[in-house]
Amino acid sequence: MQDVLVSVCLPVRNGAKRIPAVARSVLAQDHTDLELVISDNASTDETQEVARALAAEDPRVKYYRQPENVGLLNNFVSAMHRATGTYMRWIGDDDAMQPNCISRSLDRFAEDPRLIMVTAACEFHGDDGVVRTSEYHREELLSDDPIVRLTEMLRLLNDSYLLLDPLYGVIRREAIVGIPRKNMLREDQVYSSKLALAGPWGHVNEVLYRRGFQRDERRPQLARRLGVPVWTARAANTLQGREMLRWVNEGADLTPEQRRQARAAVRKWYLDRQQIVLSRRGRRLAQVVGLGGRNTAEQPG
Structure with a gap:
């Protein structure tokens, strides 16, 4: 070529x-x-x-x-x-x-x-x-x-x-x-x-x-650089899922059965993403609590 x-x-x-x-x-x-x-x-x-x-x-x-x-x-x-x-x-x-x-x-x-x-x-x-x-x-x-x-x-x-x-x-x-x-x-x-x-x-x-x-x-910094409302940073996963579903329903060239399967795939992606977010928050919280506990233990009585 x-x-x-x-x-x-x-x-x-x-x-x-x-x-x-x-x-x-x-x-x-x-x-x-x-x-x-x-x-x-x-x-x-x-x-x-x-x-x-x-x-x-x-x-x-x-x-x-x-x-x-x-x-x-x-x-x-x-x-x-x-x-x-x-x-x-x-x-x-x-x-x-x-x-x-x-x-x-x-x-x-x-x-x-x-x-x-x-x-x-x-x-x-x-x-x-x-x-x-x-x-x-x-x-x-x-x-x-x-x-x-x-x-x-x-x-x-x-x-x-x-x-x-x-x-x-x-x-x-x-x-x-x-x-x-x-x-x-x-x-x-x-x-x-x-x-x-x-x-x-x-x-x-x-x-x-x-x-x-x-x-x-x-x-929030990325939102400002893109010129989109900063509040959308708090709902990035939800807005992303909504836009993907909109394309599945209105834009993509799919059969009715394929649209149903695609919607199910996007919903599964969203649930998996939310689980990842919750797991990350849990790890961060554990790190903060653990750090706080060590600091307390190290303080003189």
């Missing part, structure tokens, strides 16, 4: 110091028929100058600037709509791809024409300095049955972000460009469930890219 155009979409705001390294990793791909679409969300630093310089150096770089801050999600979507490739993927402004990231993904597409997306193993570079990765060997996401795929994706959402990162896979653009996105907390997880219902996925069990990852950002 050497003659197929692939778009790599880089949404960015105030990333002047980071985007040169990202661009180098994209333009160094061994699959050279590609475009790097930079969507600048009205940056106030030198992002515009840096991006225009990159575009002047390599005609594969396409630079677009939003006239005003349209928000994080809208800038992602705008970058996708600017893309012209048969395939596309997003990349963050602190991420990087291995030189064979695109070509290995296209090889997987060539093996199975049913696929709408190909994911790969990723190295997550945390802000704590720790590099994390994991292998994924299951095949439910390859199924022709949308409920099997959805159930597996929901399991992964409750299991570990290390296993699979669908938002940074290579995607057949025509298969997903019409899927709507809603600006909200956990929107990436909602979108992952929509992608699971859209068609089968392939996976390359090799580390083909790395991502910067903030582990300690609190939900």
Whole structure:
């Protein structure tokens, strides 16, 4: 698939110091028929100058600037709509791809024409300095049955972000460009469930890219960064489940029986997620009580 155009979409705001390294990793791909679409969300630093310089150096770089801050999600979507490739993927402004990231993904597409997306193993570079990765060997996401795929994706959402990162896979653009996105907390997880219902996925069990990852950002802080009401941080799981159910009922192309099964899968995901939350709170409380007990015991009588 050497003659197929692939778009790599880089949404960015105030990333002047980071985007040169990202661009180098994209333009160094061994699959050279590609475009790097930079969507600048009205940056106030030198992002515009840096991006225009990159575009002047390599005609594969396409630079677009939003006239005003349209928000994080809208800038992602705008970058996708600017893309012209048969395939596309997003990349963050602190991420990087291995030189064979695109070509290995296209090889997987060539093996199975049913696929709408190909994911790969990723190295997550945390802000704590720790590099994390994991292998994924299951095949439910390859199924022709949308409920099997959805159930597996929901399991992964409750299991570990290390296993699979669908938002940074290579995607057949025509298969997903019409899927709507809603600006909200956990929107990436909602979108992952929509992608699971859209068609089968392939996976390359090799580390083909790395991502910067903030582990300690609190939900209220993230809500402010996304431009959504801070109160939604208190109901993130419920609002996520409601949006997934709305898509199952109104958006996804499913039979009545599949809708029933999908609703049951989402409800199970919600109950499992709530149980995880309660378990975490219980462990934290036990740690606090235990710490308090030790402090009391150590005080002089």
